[in-house]
Amino acid sequence: MSLRLKFNLVLAGVLLLAVLGAGAYVHRFLQQSAIEEVQHNSQIMMHAAMAIRDYTTELVKPHLDVTLAEKFLPQTVPAYAATETLRRLQNRFPGYEYKEAVLNPTNLRDRANEWEERIISDFREGRAELKKEVTGEVGEGMHRALYVARPITIKQPQCMACHSTPAVAPPTMLKVYGDKNGFGWGMNETVGIQVVKVPMYFPLKKARQTFNTVMAALVGSFVLLFVGLNLSLSSLVIEPMARLNRKLEDLATKDFLTDLVNRRRFFERLETEMADTRIKKGSLSVVMFDIDFFKRINDTFGHDSGDVVLKSTALRVRELLRSSDCAARFGGEEFIILLKETPVDAAMAMAEAVRARIAGVPFDAVGHVSASFGVATWDHKEDSHALIKRADTALYKAKSSGRNCVVQAEEAV
Helix, strand or coil, X not given: CCHHHHHHHHHHHHHHHHHHHHHHHHHHHHHHHHHHHHHHHHHHHHHHHXXXXXXXHHHHHHHHHHHCCCCCCHHHCHHHHHHHHHHHHHHHCCCCEEEEEECCCCCHHHECCHHHHHHHHHHHCCCCCCCCCEEEEECCHHHCEEEEEEEEECCCHHHHHHHCCCCCCCHHHHHHHCCCCCCCCCCCCEEEEEEEEEECHXXXXXXXXXXXXXXHHHHHHHHHHHHHHHHHHHHHHHHHHHHHHHHHHHHHHECCCCXXXXXXXXXXXHHHHHHHHHHHXXXXXXEEEEECCHHHHHHHHCHHHHHHHHHHHHHHHHHHCCCCCEEEEEECCEEXXXXXXXXXXXXXXXXXXXXXHHHHCCEXXXXXCXXXXXXXXXXXXXXXXXXXXXXXXXXXXXXXXXXXXXXXXXXXX
């Protein structure tokens, strides 16, 4: 597994955990914020309703009471004025539903339903403190809604004129609503609740939209971070390490003087090619050679000139080889060539071409140089060391035969 892949797997895991953790926190936070916003807006609506009630009671109702003898005007009722005003507001801002739910209302549209009655009972019986706000959920599934409720408690004596007994109520009001509802109230009695109900769809929809926007921005930021870190990793770590690894690989597998592969690398390549040749039932040959009288060259012209001969020899060999072949400096002035998919006749021809290239052109400062060659073809049975040993034996026969020649190795016993 590459360093980049490991890094990306770890980074992707960390970022995924970060996204999941941040997503869970943001989702919970936004939902809570949406609910708190609903509560805040509901409080504003209820305060507005109370302000309208007080305004109607103190400034509107006294001027219209003179008409009660002739005609009852619902607009003089504080609860009616507050409900109608907020209903008009609701038409412009849908979602928020305001109601003054009462146990025994004069106007039957204000009658509390079952769950509203339970909340009123909680206030009346002390299970919810007076003047304290109650928040909860009602309904199920798509009809689930969030509500905020506050008690309606009789605090103003003016209310008793219409809600104590039918006998003291304005006749015109009785003519409209009758004498069966809205009576028997008492001072400081909790008779109903102000309730604002909002379908959960509205706050949750807003929370989802905000959540999607935040998560899109977060994921986008993480993608940019992922790309940036990968680019930084490539330029600052992977590419320098790759260059360093290539240099280390060259130091470990190449001969520093001739730039051919070294002995260890050659054996690795030979083992691989032998396995491949065994499967394909093909041919494989090796050519060993060394420079004739190389010690004399060093003694006569110096080691620097000897190094030049080795470098030039490697260059001449490389020029004749195919891309599938492999040449190595085996040690000192000795070289070896691996010829893939090459039978003995072709290997002998290649060795002869290399011998002629070395001997045919003089070397700088040294003159003509020759080399002796041994050629062996693998028999699919012997190991790599046995194959090279046969080529080496053939090389020494070439030395004994006068040098500057190519000798074919004997078949393996």
